[in-house]
Amino acid sequence: MRPVTIHDPTLRDGQHAVKHQLSASALRGYAEAADAAGVPVVEVGHGNGLGASSLQVGRAAVSDDVMLSTVREALRHSRMAVFMLPGWGTSDDLRKALAHGADVVRIGVHCTETSLAERHLEFLAGEGVEAHCVLMMSHMASPAELAEHAAAVVGYGARGVGIMDSAGHFLPRDVGERIGAIAAAVDVPVIFHGHNNLGMAVANSVAAAEAGASIIDGCARGFGAGAGNTQLEVLVPVLERTGFATGIDLYALLDAAEFAERELMPAPPTTGSLSIVSGLAGVFSGFRHPVLEASARAGVDPRDVFFELGRRQAIAGQEDLIVDVVADLREAAR
Amino acid sequence: MRPVTIHDPTLRDGQHAVKHQLSASALRGYAEAADAAGVPVVEVGHGNGLGASSLQVGRAAVSDDVMLSTVREALRHSRMAVFMLPGWGTSDDLRKALAHGADVVRIGVHCTETSLAERHLEFLAGEGVEAHCVLMMSHMASPAELAEHAAAVVGYGARGVGIMDSAGHFLPRDVGERIGAIAAAVDVPVIFHGHNNLGMAVANSVAAAEAGASIIDGCARGFGAGAGNTQLEVLVPVLERTGFATGIDLYALLDAAEFAERELMPAPPTTGSLSIVSGLAGVFSGFRHPVLEASARAGVDPRDVFFELGRRQAIAGQEDLIVDVVADLREAAR
Known part of the structure; x- marks a missing residue:
């Protein structure tokens, strides 16, 4: 051993x-x-x-x-x-x-x-x-x-x-x-x-x-x-x-x-959709709340935002990128 | 693919x-x-x-x-x-x-x-x-x-x-x-x-x-x-x-x-102690409730019961074994 x-x-x-x-x-x-x-x-x-x-x-x-x-x-x-x-x-x-x-x-x-x-x-x-x-x-x-x-x-x-x-x-x-x-x-x-x-x-x-x-x-x-x-x-x-x-x-x-x-906890963690998507996309899960907020305001799918943030290699501290991605996705959907 | x-x-x-x-x-x-x-x-x-x-x-x-x-x-x-x-x-x-x-x-x-x-x-x-x-x-x-x-x-x-x-x-x-x-x-x-x-x-x-x-x-x-x-x-x-x-x-x-x-569910499944123990012991998790009941009555550790059921190769339908194991563990603890 x-x-x-x-x-x-x-x-x-x-x-x-x-x-x-x-x-x-x-x-x-x-x-x-x-x-x-x-x-x-x-x-x-x-x-x-x-x-x-x-x-x-x-x-x-x-x-x-x-x-x-x-x-x-x-x-x-x-x-x-x-x-x-x-x-x-x-x-x-x-x-x-x-x-x-x-x-x-x-x-x-x-x-x-x-x-x-x-x-x-x-x-x-x-x-x-x-x-x-x-x-x-x-x-x-x-x-x-x-x-x-x-x-x-x-x-x-x-x-x-x-x-x-x-x-x-x-x-x-x-x-x-x-x-x-x-x-x-x-x-x-x-x-x-x-x-x-x-x-x-x-x-x-x-x-x-x-x-x-x-x-x-x-x-x-x-x-x-x-x-x-x-x-x-x-x-x-x-x-x-x-x-x-x-x-x-x-x-x-x-x-x-x-x-x-x-x-210590209200309940043990479970794996929801955005956890799965952020894992697949390779994006820090701390982006969850700002992504949800910006997506809801703009009417875009937060899952798309996560995948695009992953493609752009977003890292913690680059929360500004969320705004750009959301704007681009909204533009693309027009 | x-x-x-x-x-x-x-x-x-x-x-x-x-x-x-x-x-x-x-x-x-x-x-x-x-x-x-x-x-x-x-x-x-x-x-x-x-x-x-x-x-x-x-x-x-x-x-x-x-x-x-x-x-x-x-x-x-x-x-x-x-x-x-x-x-x-x-x-x-x-x-x-x-x-x-x-x-x-x-x-x-x-x-x-x-x-x-x-x-x-x-x-x-x-x-x-x-x-x-x-x-x-x-x-x-x-x-x-x-x-x-x-x-x-x-x-x-x-x-x-x-x-x-x-x-x-x-x-x-x-x-x-x-x-x-x-x-x-x-x-x-x-x-x-x-x-x-x-x-x-x-x-x-x-x-x-x-x-x-x-x-x-x-x-x-x-x-x-x-x-x-x-x-x-x-x-x-x-x-x-x-x-x-x-x-x-x-x-x-x-x-x-x-x-x-x-x-469908009150909450997604999470992994508690007895799930871990039954997995390690190789015992069907459907034994959980009868094991907990019999263990509590006899004052033995349900985790010991699971491990012993595993050693005895208990399978579903053999719930009677639980009673035997609990009795043996209580005897051994005397």
């Missing part, structure tokens, strides 16, 4: 599904349950990471300080992780997280914009903390490009590097090719983080492990926006059955997931 | 999730929507098939006659299918279904009990209707055994044969081996019907198609008991992207799934 390290972003990525409104007592309860199950790493934060709580993407119910001190206190064995998107978070946020005892710090960047992570990874390497770099929207780059960027961030000091299937677009073969290329290019653990838009999150995660990934992300009940993330308590026994050792206690993990279903 | 035929049991297998209470207008509405999308085969009936409406497994809201005439009327292009478990249904039920214009008739048997299908398949072959035989709980037999039984039912007259992953136990490799063995043994279309207990329904269905299956089952939103079936409107575009042609219109299919979510 080859070991894999499970990284659990339930209390960070799941926040997207509840507009960042998890309470301190919910954070504490889930962190304690994950800790009791032997989940090695528990990530916490605003959905968009350190420093992101704002009017623009939504204010969290609880400050970064309270989130970090609450989860730190709840974890007896598990390591605590944080996530940061450069631009939303700053070096000051990283220092604060380290002062709160974060053991693992992840820097997320668009898959071809790794230079944005350089300064932060160098700082974190100097602090001796385990720094990861995750390449987001990774379906938009080839295996060779991803391998090149992965090698670059390891040069900056990353002690783990990998890919997020941010749009839920991959099928297992795609993941195997990309993880294989990255694993061949770096000598640090390789990370995979899946989304379930095409029902493939667990299968993709197994493909990642088989191709050489040794850090795999999963959220309780798949807690996350839209179709959700890889369902943690399904992933773990499936990895074990496939020949990977996670060190996690199944029953305690199932209990943690039941706590999460009861206390 | 190799063609695959999508077989849609939403209005039959989905009934399990609503205690067989779909109304005639719900049946009509979904059948019309699936027909409009170009779904080639629409299956309808009580969850346990023709003739099964009863106090023991639950009375359907609508009689077989009304179900069949309603769906027959709604379908303009799609073929209509029915399902029968010998013992629940009889030759008379088959005759009635043919009189109602059923185009495809499926006989379901436990994977090693194919002789139960012989008489019915011979009758159906004589009538010239497309008869399928599906081997249920197929994880309980080896690829070679399944191939042998598949060849036997083709000898009885089946014009399609395949496997149901009734417990949701398979991983893609398991499916590929079994479908490959069956496809090598018969010269009729091979069928795969998945369940999503381990998050693998779509991945398993793709593995089936790649190994030679040409009839694949899927239900709108995965409508079905417990973790549900393969989600049809995810399956179709994923098959298309993988190189299989379904002939189905994606947008109309997404519309049909939205109708299903709104009109």
Whole structure:
């Protein structure tokens, strides 16, 4: 049995599904349950990471300080992780997280914009903390490009590097090719983080492990926006059955997931039409609300908007493109 | 692009999730929507098939006659299918279904009990209707055994044969081996019907198609008991992207799934602890309620009961085993 390290972003990525409104007592309860199950790493934060709580993407119910001190206190064995998107978070946020005892710090960047992570990874390497770099929207780059960027961030000091299937677009073969290329290019653990838009999150995660990934992300009940993330308590026994050792206690993990279903979310994620379409189109599901609004105003099919955004390779932050696409589709329909 | 035929049991297998209470207008509405999308085969009936409406497994809201005439009327292009478990249904039920214009008739048997299908398949072959035989709980037999039984039912007259992953136990490799063995043994279309207990329904269905299956089952939103079936409107575009042609219109299919979510089910299926455990244990999820009841009475962990039922190779109809297992676990705990 080859070991894999499970990284659990339930209390960070799941926040997207509840507009960042998890309470301190919910954070504490889930962190304690994950800790009791032997989940090695528990990530916490605003959905968009350190420093992101704002009017623009939504204010969290609880400050970064309270989130970090609450989860730190709840974890007896598990390591605590944080996530940061450069631009939303700053070096000051990283220092604060380290002062709160974060053991693992992840820097997320668009898959071809790794230079944005350089300064932060160098700082974190100097602090001796385990720094990861995750390449987001990774379906938009080839295996060779991803391998090149992965090698670059390891040069900056990353002690783990990998890919997020941010749009839920991959099928297992795609993941195997990309993880294989990255694993061949770096000598640090390789990370995979899946989304379930095409029902493939667990299968993709197994493909990642088989191709050489040794850090795999999963959220309780798949807690996350839209179709959700890889369902943690399904992933773990499936990895074990496939020949990977996670060190996690199944029953305690199932209990943690039941706590999460009861206390963190209104209901577990399911896969609706726009989740499927955004996955097929390769578009970040965070575009959902602005696409729906602009489509309704203009009387165009939001599914067409998603597919056209995919053709135009829209990425997060390019919400202006939605307006252009909607206008073009309306024009074309005349 | 190799063609695959999508077989849609939403209005039959989905009934399990609503205690067989779909109304005639719900049946009509979904059948019309699936027909409009170009779904080639629409299956309808009580969850346990023709003739099964009863106090023991639950009375359907609508009689077989009304179900069949309603769906027959709604379908303009799609073929209509029915399902029968010998013992629940009889030759008379088959005759009635043919009189109602059923185009495809499926006989379901436990994977090693194919002789139960012989008489019915011979009758159906004589009538010239497309008869399928599906081997249920197929994880309980080896690829070679399944191939042998598949060849036997083709000898009885089946014009399609395949496997149901009734417990949701398979991983893609398991499916590929079994479908490959069956496809090598018969010269009729091979069928795969998945369940999503381990998050693998779509991945398993793709593995089936790649190994030679040409009839694949899927239900709108995965409508079905417990973790549900393969989600049809995810399956179709994923098959298309993988190189299989379904002939189905994606947008109309997404519309049909939205109708299903709104009109057929209280909520789409999600994967809870006991679905995961029954999938891992390889136990039919229909055992859920009796296991929960007996476990609560005896103060034992229902998850232990599922795993022990799996070790004892319990199959549907052997609910008495639950009592034995619970008693043994209670004894062992003393």
